[in-house]
Amino acid sequence: MNIKKRMKDGIVIFDIEGELKRSDIIDVTLHQLVKDELDAGNKYILLNFDKVPFIDSFGVGEILASYISTHNLGGKLKLARISKKLFLIFQVTMLTKVLDIFDEEESALASFLKG
Amino acid sequence: MAKRLAAFLSNLARLRRGESRLGLLLFGYFFSITAPFTIVKSIRDASYLEDLGARSLPYAYATALLIGGVVALHARLQARLPRRALLAGTLGFYLLTALGFELLFENLDFDWLSLAYWFWANTFIVVLTTQFWILVNDLFNPREAKRLIGFFGSGGILGGIAGGVLTGLLSRTSETSQRLLFLVAAFLVVGFGFVRALFAQIRARESAASSPSGGREAATPAGRNVGFGDCFRSVRRSDYLKLLGAAVLVAGIVSTFIDWQSKAIIAESGQTNLTAFFGFFNAGLQGFAFLFQLVLTSRFIERFGIGPSFMIYPLLLLLGFGGIAAAPASLAGAMLLKGGDKALSYSIQQSSRELLYIPVPPEAKYRAKIFIDMFLNRMAKVGGAVVLFVILGLLAPAGGAMTGIIPVVSAVAAAFIAVWLVLGVRISRAYVREVKDNLAQKWERGDAQIARALDPEAARLVVDALESRRESPELFALHLYALAREDKLTPEIASLLSVSDFGAGRTPGLPFLDGEEMPWIPAFEKPAGGLDLDKEIREILALGDYQALMSGYADRVLEGGEGADETAKMELAKSIGFMDSSSPLVERLGDLLRDPSPRVFHYAAESAGALGLKAFVPLLLNGLGDPRTAGDAGAALGRFGTAISGTLADVLLDAAETPAVRSAAALLLGRTGSPEGVKVLWAALEAGGEAAGDDVLDALDDLRTRPSSPALPEAAVLGRIEAWLDRAAGAVSASGLLPVFKLLGLAYDHEDIFRAYQNLVLGTKDSTAYALELLDQIVAPGIKEKLFRRIERLGECGED
Numbered sequence: 059m060n061i062k063k064r065m066k067d068g069i070v071i072f073d074i075e076g077e078l079k080r081s082d083i084i085d086v087t088l089h090q091l092v093k094d095e096l097d098a099g100n101k102y103i104l105l106n107f108d109k110v111p112f113i114d115s116f117g118v119g120e121i122l123a124s125y126i127s128t129h130n131l132g133g134k135l136k137l138a139r140i141s142k143k144l145f146l147i148f149q150v151t152m153l154t155k156v157l158d159i160f161d162e163e164e165s166a167l168a169s170f171l172k173g
Numbered sequence: 174m175a176k177r178l179a180a181f182l183s184n185l186a187r188l189r190r191g192e193s194r195l196g197l198l199l200f201g202y203f204f205s206i207t208a209p210f211t212i213v214k215s216i217r218d219a220s221y222l223e224d225l226g227a228r229s230l231p232y233a234y235a236t237a238l239l240i241g242g243v244v245a246l247h248a249r250l251q252a253r254l255p256r257r258a259l260l261a262g263t264l265g266f267y268l269l270t271a272l273g274f275e276l277l278f279e280n281l282d283f284d285w286l287s288l289a290y291w292f293w294a295n296t297f298i299v300v301l302t303t304q305f306w307i308l309v310n311d312l313f314n315p316r317e318a319k320r321l322i323g324f325f326g327s328g329g330i331l332g333g334i335a336g337g338v339l340t341g342l343l344s345r346t347s348e349t350s351q352r353l354l355f356l357v358a359a360f361l362v363v364g365f366g367f368v369r370a371l372f373a374q375i376r377a378r379e380s381a382a383s384s385p386s387g388g389r390e391a392a393t394p395a396g397r398n399v400g401f402g403d404c405f406r407s408v409r410r411s412d413y414l415k416l417l418g419a420a421v422l423v424a425g426i427v428s429t430f431i432d433w434q435s436k437a438i439i440a441e442s443g444q445t446n447l448t449a450f451f452g453f454f455n456a457g458l459q460g461f462a463f464l465f466q467l468v469l470t471s472r473f474i475e476r477f478g479i480g481p482s483f484m485i486y487p488l489l490l491l492l493g494f495g496g497i498a499a500a501p502a503s504l505a506g507a508m509l510l511k512g513g514d515k516a517l518s519y520s521i522q523q524s525s526r527e528l529l530y531i532p533v534p535p536e537a538k539y540r541a542k543i544f545i546d547m548f549l550n551r552m553a554k555v556g557g558a559v560v561l562f563v564i565l566g567l568l569a570p571a572g573g574a575m576t577g578i579i580p581v582v583s584a585v586a587a588a589f590i591a592v593w594l595v596l597g598v599r600i601s602r603a604y605v606r607e608v609k610d611n612l613a614q615k616w617e618r619g620d621a622q623i624a625r626a627l628d629p630e631a632a633r634l635v636v637d638a639l640e641s642r643r644e645s646p647e648l649f650a651l652h653l654y655a656l657a658r659e660d661k662l663t664p665e666i667a668s669l670l671s672v673s674d675f676g677a678g679r680t681p682g683l684p685f686l687d688g689e690e691m692p693w694i695p696a697f698e699k700p701a702g703g704l705d706l707d708k709e710i711r712e713i714l715a716l717g718d719y720q721a722l723m724s725g726y727a728d729r730v731l732e733g734g735e736g737a738d739e740t741a742k743m744e745l746a747k748s749i750g751f752m753d754s755s756s757p758l759v760e761r762l763g764d765l766l767r768d769p770s771p772r773v774f775h776y777a778a779e780s781a782g783a784l785g786l787k788a789f790v791p792l793l794l795n796g797l798g799d800p801r802t803a804g805d806a807g808a809a810l811g812r813f814g815t816a817i818s819g820t821l822a823d824v825l826l827d828a829a830e831t832p833a834v835r836s837a838a839a840l841l842l843g844r845t846g847s848p849e850g851v852k853v854l855w856a857a858l859e860a861g862g863e864a865a866g867d868d869v870l871d872a873l874d875d876l877r878t879r880p881s882s883p884a885l886p887e888a889a890v891l892g893r894i895e896a897w898l899d900r901a902a903g904a905v906s907a908s909g910l911l912p913v914f915k916l917l918g919l920a921y922d923h924e925d926i927f928r929a930y931q932n933l934v935l936g937t938k939d940s941t942a943y944a945l946e947l948l949d950q951i952v953a954p955g956i957k958e959k960l961f962r963r964i965e966r967l968g969e970c971g972e973d
Contacts, residue, residue: 079640080771083801090800099908114640115633116775119804122629129619131908132934147639150669151632156623 059083061091069102069170070095071163075109078117088117092124092135101133102170106163108139118153125157134158138166187320187471195374196321199309200328202367206264206301207329209360210294211336211455212353213271215344217287217294218436219447224284227440227575230433231565234558236292240551243296245401247303248543257372260304261365267297268361275354295551302329303546306527310538312375314942318531322524323471330463330519336360337456344449353448404548407540413603414537417529418545420483420596423589424522425553426560427490428514430586433561434497435511437575442504458512459519466520474525478950480601482525486517487593494590498583529600532607532943560585605950611943615931618878631661638670644740651747658707658751714752723748727761742773750780759784766792771801778802782809790817794824797837807837815847822853825869836868843872846879855885858893867912874915877923890920891956898959907934910963921951933964 059076072091076082092103105121113121121137128135136158140148148154160166188196221233250259274290309318309325343353408414444450474482493510500506530538564585568578623629638652653670656662662670713719730741746765749758765777766789774796781789790813796806810817824830824838839857842850854876857869876882894916901909907930914930929944945964949957 080775080801080805083771085800087800099906101908112640113636115637116771116801116804118629118633118636122623122632123804126619126623129616129622131911132616132931146669147636150665151635152627153632155626 061088063091063095067167067171068100069104069167070100071104071106073106073109078110078113078120080114080116083116088120089123089127093127096127096131096133101128101131103128103133103135104163104166104170105135105137106139107137107141107144110144111141113144118151121153121157134170136160136166136169138163187324192317192321195312195371195378196324198367198371198374199305199312199325202364202371203305203325203328204332204335205360205364205367206305207332208336208339209267209271209357210298210301211333211459212340212357212360212452213294213297215337215340215448215451215455216353217291218451220278220287221291222436222440222447224287227433227437228565230436231558231561233288233291234429234433234554234561236288237295237551237554237558239292240296240299241401241548243300244404244543244548244551247300247547248401248404248540251539251543256304256308257368260308260368263300263304264361264364264368267301268358271354271357271361275352278354295554299547299551303542305329306530306546307539307542308371309527310530310542311535314531314939316942316945319474319528319946320471322474322527323466323469323520326470326520326524327463327467330459330466333459333519334456334463337452337454337459340452341449341456342452344446344452401544401548404540404544407537408544411533411537411541413600413607414533414541414545416596416600416603417526417541418549420593420600421526421545422549422553422556423593423596424487425550426557427487427586427589427593428518429554429557429561430582430589431490431493431510431514433557434579434582435507437579438502438504438507441502441575454508454512455515458515461512462516462519465516466524470521470524473521474528475949476954478601479525479528479604480597482521483529483600484594484597486522487590487597489517490514491587491590494583494586498580501577501579529604532604532611532946605947608943608947608950609925609928612928612932612940612947614928615935620875621878628661631656631659631666634659634661635666635669645744647744648740648747651744651751654707654710654751655747710751714756720757724757724761727758731761731764739770739773742768742770743776746773746776746780750776750783752784754784754786759786762789763792766796771799771805774802775805778805778809782812785813785816787813787817787820790820794820794834794838797834798831800833803833803837807841810841811844815845815850818842818845818847818850818853821845822850825853825857839868839872840875841872843875846876846882851876851883851885855889859889870912870915873919874923877918882923884921885919887920887953890916891953894956895959898956898963901963913960913963917948917952925951 059074059078059082062073062075064071064073072088074088078088088105095103103124105124125135138160139162140159145154145159148157148159158166158169160169221230225232250262254262270293274293277286278290309322313321339356340353343356408418439447439450473485490510490513493513497503497506497510530542533541561582564578564581568581569575634652634656638649638656641648641652653662656666656670727745730745742765745761749756749762749765752758762777762781762784765773766781768774768777778793778796781793790810793806793810796802797810810821821838821842825835825842827835830838839854842854851873854869854873858873873885877884894913897913897916910933911930914926918926925947929947932940932944945961948960952960
């Protein structure tokens with residue numbers, strides 16, 4: 059798994075490639091990367107799942123931990139471009155009740171500005 | 174020179190940039206209405222005593238009964254007219270009526286004219302002063318008002334001094350004493366000028382502002398028909414306003430007693446020129462009030478808070494009543510009591526009372542001030558008059574010296590003051606509640622949102638179950654069983670997971686899964702009657718033969734024998750979690766926890782947590798050091814609860830442990846919430862916590878979000894805050910102050926502290942002010958100055 063960071067309109071975007079699984083973590087986890095951004099004062103974070111075919115429970119835990127850390131500081135964490143399979147899983151597990159999930163990156167970015 | 178003077182005055186008056194013009198105009202306006210009132214009042218007291226005497230004073234007090242009509246009329250006008258028109262119209266009315274009374278006094282020889290004049294004089298100060306304070310309340314938020322109220326009030330006191338001195342000087346000759354009401358009219362003309370300039374400044378300020386002031390409007394919203402009944406109901410609906418009203422009523426009654434006592438003594442003292450006497454006397458007491466107001470009032474309120482400031486006045490009066498009861502004929506005593514009453518009333522009492530209105534919503538505030546300040550304040554005179562009538566009727570029915578009754582009045586006054594003090598305590602507490610109500614929660618904690626919306630554990634189980642479909646049918650079946658056992662196999666999840674026929678890579682009804690290759694999964698049929706196989710499975714797992722057979726299989730898996738692979742270990746680890754803790758197979762869990770595969774560790778940790786056997790705790794602790802397994806290890810350890818608080822404490826305090834492990838131990842200790850754990854966390858924080866870092870504070874903070882969590886010792890927490898503030902150099906952003914607020918949340922109500930923090934970070938100027946006001950009320954004085962200095966510098970960081 060590979061996570062790349064970029065910035066757009068003051069929003070941190072993490073482009074995740076590969077499966078978000080515990081066995082694929084090499085040095086730093088997604089949650090740690092998010093925490094680093096929060097410590098740097100960046101409170102708007104978008105996770106791009108375009109190239110993530112699957113996640114395991116570790117991946118779910120990372121997303122939830124990142125969400126909690128961000129929202130406890132008054133920030134926002136959103137997801138974009140997740141696969142239909144993942145979306146259905148998120149629906150069944152009620153994660154869609156909490157996570158803001160967008161089809162496209164542009165609509166996700168625009169939603170940060172709306173508040 | 175002018176700039177230096179302006180700077181000096183700004184510093185003395187505590188005006189900030191942008192406030193000078195408006196502040197000075199308000200100061201000037203208040204001066205221009207209190208100066209004529211002092212003249213009016215001096216004439217009122219002198220003419221009444223000369224014409225009707227001290228014994229008739231209760232009739233004068235009773236004219237307050239008619240104030241209700243004035244209040245009702247004012248309420249109607251306030252609803253219909255823009256504020257500028259109301260103020261200017263009121264000034265015009267009193268200007269004309271002052272001239273009218275001048276003519277009547279010159280041409281009419283009628284003793285009871287003094288009674289009519291008394292009534293007019295009382296409406297003069299009630300109406301004009303109430304209008305002034307409504308304007309101040311609307312223009313400034315609590316922090317600004319607290320800082321500036323001393324300055325504005327000084328304008329009124331200075332006006333009183335000027336009016337008093339002028340009265341005293343001009344009353345020396347009978348010719349000039351008859352022209353005093355012309356002087357009143359002149360001051361009111363000056364008042365017109367200030368009103369005009371004030372509203373020009375307000376308009377300029379509002380057009381420059383980026384957002385609406387939220388109720389701080391220049392004009393009374395027209396069209397609202399606010400009758401006296403509306404005003405009464407507004408007060409009746411609010412416990413806070415009822416307390417304020419009761420306090421004002423009691424204070425007014427006590428003030429009536431003081432007024433009667435002092436006038437009775439003055440009347441019997443042999444003074445010849447009463448107008449001059451009252452003129453100089455009023456100027457003198459205003460002088461004291463001015464000094465107190467300008468120099469001490471704001472500082473006293475900021476240092477001690479609104480509550481003590483509200484109660485210092487009755488406490489001092491109690492002393493005064495004691496003194497005058499001991500020496501009832503003393504003119505000096507009477508002047509001291511009356512002077513002290515008015516000086517404190519005009520300064521600290523008026524200021525703290527106005528501040529108590531600030532957290533009240535604007536609409537309710539208008540109505541409450543009309544009812545309380547204009548009506549109830551005057552009705553207090555009636556109440557005092559009734560009590561005096563009774564006392565005079567019982568103790569001096571046929572005349573005689575009034576001074577003999579003074580000790581009795583003092584005793585009655587003391588009883589009322591006792592009630593006043595009790596009300597003061599209740600108002601102080603209610604004020605904090607009112608301020609809190611103005612602080613909306615800006616955002617909800619993420620963990621609270623998640624806990625409310627979903628079951629995170631079920632979500633993980635479902636995702637694991639889905640993944641396990643790719644591993645083996647046994648592992649998948651174990652997941653289905655786990656979901657069923659936890660009663661988390663909802664119809665939606667079951668329909669996602671259960672299939673009637675997998676076939677070769679096809680999953681009917683779930684087209685999005687097409688393309689996954691699962692040729693080795695056999696056909697699976699959902700048993701009739703559902704998956705309620707728990708009883709049967711438990712019995713099988715408990716069979717001795719089963720345990721013996723599976724032990725051999727476990728040995729092969731762990732020794733790397735035939736069929737031993739990661740999937741097999743995962744299956745074994747998962748299945749052990751369903752067994753009884755006394756099962757021989759449970760021992761194999763240790764080996765599985767030592768396995769280098771994070772996937773195997775995941776299932777082994779899950780089972781170790783389910784079994785709750787402390788023997789596995791060290792192995793789980795090892796898992797905390799690897800980011801791939803830390804989450805699973807933490808989740809498993811969390812299930813042990815307070816039983817492992819001691820172990821976690823040892824880990825936290827062990828300098829040889831890695832920071833990641835110590836941090837995880839800190840967070841787990843916070844989750845257990847045990848008293849031992851809290852003690853250890855606090856000790857770690859006190860010791861500097863450099864290895865555990867922010868996680869120790871986060872753990873304590875997390876603990877405080879729970880309802881029954883006790884607060885930590887205030888002194889210790891404040892010490893840490895002070896140390897933090899001393900270390901942090903330069904301006905800090907609101908987010909940068911988060912550790913301070915987390916520390917504050919350890920000693921004070923967590924929700925209050927974080928609501929204040931949220932409003933500081935995301936709030937408007939007003940909500941920031943309310944946040945500061947709340948902190949001002951609840952945080953110990955020792956830390957406030959340093960903390961508030963940092964908070965008030967937040968604008969320098971340009972963040973948030």
